[in-house]
Structure formats: C-alpha cells, structure tokens
Amino acid sequence: MTTRPTVRAANGLVASGHPLATSAGLAALREGGNAADAAVAAAAVCAVVMPHRTSIGGDMFALIYDARSRDVTAYNGSGAAPHALEPETFGGAFPARGAAVATVPGLIAGLADLVGDHGRLGFDRALAPAIGYAENGFPVTRLLAEAMAAEGERLAEDEAAVQVFGPRGRWPGVGEMLQQPDLADALQAIARDGADAFYRGDLGERFATAIASIGGAIDRADLAAHRTERPEPLALNYRGLRLFGQPPVSQGHILLEELAIIEGIDVRSLE
Known part of the structure; x- marks a missing residue:
C-alpha cells in the first residue's frame, strides 16, 4: 500500500480530484481570493476536465467556516425532481440511469451562491480557468481515457456525446487534447450573466429542450424554481472537537453517525 506525503503550507492549501483544478484554486488564492474563490474555481475546472465524474449538470454540497463570525454554513446545491414526475410514474421499476430520473442541476446556482456570499473575486473570475480548459482543451488523463473506453458502447448511443468526446471517430487516448467549445x-454565458443564464435564460431553455428529446422531464419552470438551500448544519462533539456535517439529503451525516458510535470505544486497542 502506498501513501502520499503530508503536504504543509504557510498560506493556503487546495485539494481536488485533478491537478488542473488544484492549480486553478491556488491561482485564485494568489490573486487575493479566499477559500470560497479557490473552491469554486477548482470545482468549475473539475466539471470540465473530469466529465466521467462531474459536470455542470450535477449537484454540489458545501460547508464553509467564517473565521471572523465563527459561523458554519451548509450549502445544499441539489435540485428537486421535475414537477411532472409523480410517485407512480415508474411503477415498481425505478430506472437506475437515464434522463427520465434526472433532477434539476444545482451545481451552477450553488457555486454562484457560495462565491457570492463569501468570495472576493467574483463568479466570472472563478469560472475563467474552466472556460479556458473547455475552449482550448486539456490533456486527457489515464482515468478519463479508461472511463470513456469502458463506457464507449453506451456513449456511442448518444450522438451529442460522440460529437463532444469522439470527434476523431474514436475516444481520445491518454495525453490527447480534448476541447469542449x-x-x-x-x-461564458454563465460568467457574463450569472446563474440566471442557466436557470432563467436561453441556456436553460436549450437545456430543457435537449433533455426532453432524450426522455427527461425537467422543464423551464423546474429550472426557474430552483434555489440553493442553506440548511442548519449538523454538529457533533467528538473527543474534545466540534465537528460539523451536512444534513440529509447529503450523505455527510453518515460520518458523524459513525463517529458517535465509536466515541466510547478505544479504537487503538482494536486489532
């Protein structure tokens, strides 16, 4: 088993799922931004360079601590199910995947609200690195290449996916540049007009039309009704520490439950 070395820094740290995202977060800090700016910049880049894991069609959850006020705020950037769906829509056979079960994407609004509430640099600055990698391209990683190869048959069923990820007539290999104009x-529209470009603008209309064409139920009314929630975070006293976590619908509460269970156990004595 291999481990990575412990990283320490005097002024700030950024951890993400991709080096380019980490670099974008560090750049935000160097430009005078704070943790919110760095987190949003990194998350936006992940939505470009890790399409096998995340996208602007996904959700977001965040916990942020304000050192001045000592307040912890939870952000629930997950969307609701389309209003057109009813409990009996799928009967007893709820599909595991597909546009029919897609919920309103909450990532864009969540990132905009997070940086708007706590950031210094603005949403447009936070999105700049992601726009650059989408427009100019980025080198495909081994994990992304393997994911596209593994899911190639399913991706090939989607004409739009083929246009985006397979313009050469095949899925890209490791190190090849992938552009998403x-x-x-x-x-760019979101950076210019804010989250409303997606939830209440032309971009949202195009999204609703596209998802309806592949069997989805999200419409413009669903998008326009979306708001980021700020639920009361869960808190736990654990061995002299005060720990915070996301309440449901996030799964963040599971960690707090596990810690509460083992608090009375001498973990070091276990083999």
Missing part, C-alpha cells in the same frame, strides 16, 4: 460557450 459548446461547454466553453455555456460557461
């Missing part, structure tokens, strides 16, 4: 255009 349409995604760059969408991010």
Whole structure:
C-alpha cells in the first residue's frame, strides 16, 4: 500500500480530484481570493476536465467556516425532481440511469451562491480557468481515457456525446487534447450573466429542450424554481472537537453517525 506525503503550507492549501483544478484554486488564492474563490474555481475546472465524474449538470454540497463570525454554513446545491414526475410514474421499476430520473442541476446556482456570499473575486473570475480548459482543451488523463473506453458502447448511443468526446471517430487516448467549445460557450454565458443564464435564460431553455428529446422531464419552470438551500448544519462533539456535517439529503451525516458510535470505544486497542 502506498501513501502520499503530508503536504504543509504557510498560506493556503487546495485539494481536488485533478491537478488542473488544484492549480486553478491556488491561482485564485494568489490573486487575493479566499477559500470560497479557490473552491469554486477548482470545482468549475473539475466539471470540465473530469466529465466521467462531474459536470455542470450535477449537484454540489458545501460547508464553509467564517473565521471572523465563527459561523458554519451548509450549502445544499441539489435540485428537486421535475414537477411532472409523480410517485407512480415508474411503477415498481425505478430506472437506475437515464434522463427520465434526472433532477434539476444545482451545481451552477450553488457555486454562484457560495462565491457570492463569501468570495472576493467574483463568479466570472472563478469560472475563467474552466472556460479556458473547455475552449482550448486539456490533456486527457489515464482515468478519463479508461472511463470513456469502458463506457464507449453506451456513449456511442448518444450522438451529442460522440460529437463532444469522439470527434476523431474514436475516444481520445491518454495525453490527447480534448476541447469542449459548446461547454466553453455555456460557461461564458454563465460568467457574463450569472446563474440566471442557466436557470432563467436561453441556456436553460436549450437545456430543457435537449433533455426532453432524450426522455427527461425537467422543464423551464423546474429550472426557474430552483434555489440553493442553506440548511442548519449538523454538529457533533467528538473527543474534545466540534465537528460539523451536512444534513440529509447529503450523505455527510453518515460520518458523524459513525463517529458517535465509536466515541466510547478505544479504537487503538482494536486489532
């Protein structure tokens, strides 16, 4: 088993799922931004360079601590199910995947609200690195190449996916550049007009039309009704520490439950 070395820094740290995202977060800090700016910049880049894991069509959850006020705020950036769906829509066979079960994407609004509430640099600055990688391209990682190869048969069923990820007539290999110009255009519109570009603008209308064409139920009314929730975070006293976590619908509460269970156990004595 291998481990990575402990990283320490005097002024700030950024951890993410991709080096380019980490770099974007560090750049935000160097430009005078704070943790919110860095987190949003990194998350936006992840939505471009890790399409096998996340996208602007996903959700977000965040916990942020304000050192001045000593307040902890939870952000629930997950969307509701479309209003057109009813409990009996799927009967007893709820599908595991597909547009029919897609919920309103909450990531864009969540990132905009997070940086708007706590950031210093603005949403447009936070999205700039992501726009650059979408427009100019980025080198495909081994994990992304393997994911596209593994899911190639399913991706090939989606004409739009083929246009985006397989313009050469095949899925890209490790180190090849992947450009996403349409995604760059969408991010530029969001940077210019804010989250409303997606939830209440032309971009949202195009999204609703596209998802309806593949069996989805999200419409413009669902998008316009979306708001980021700020629920009361869960808190736990654990061995002299005060720990915070996300309440449901996030799964963050599971860690707090596990810690509460083992608090009375001498973990070091266990083999």
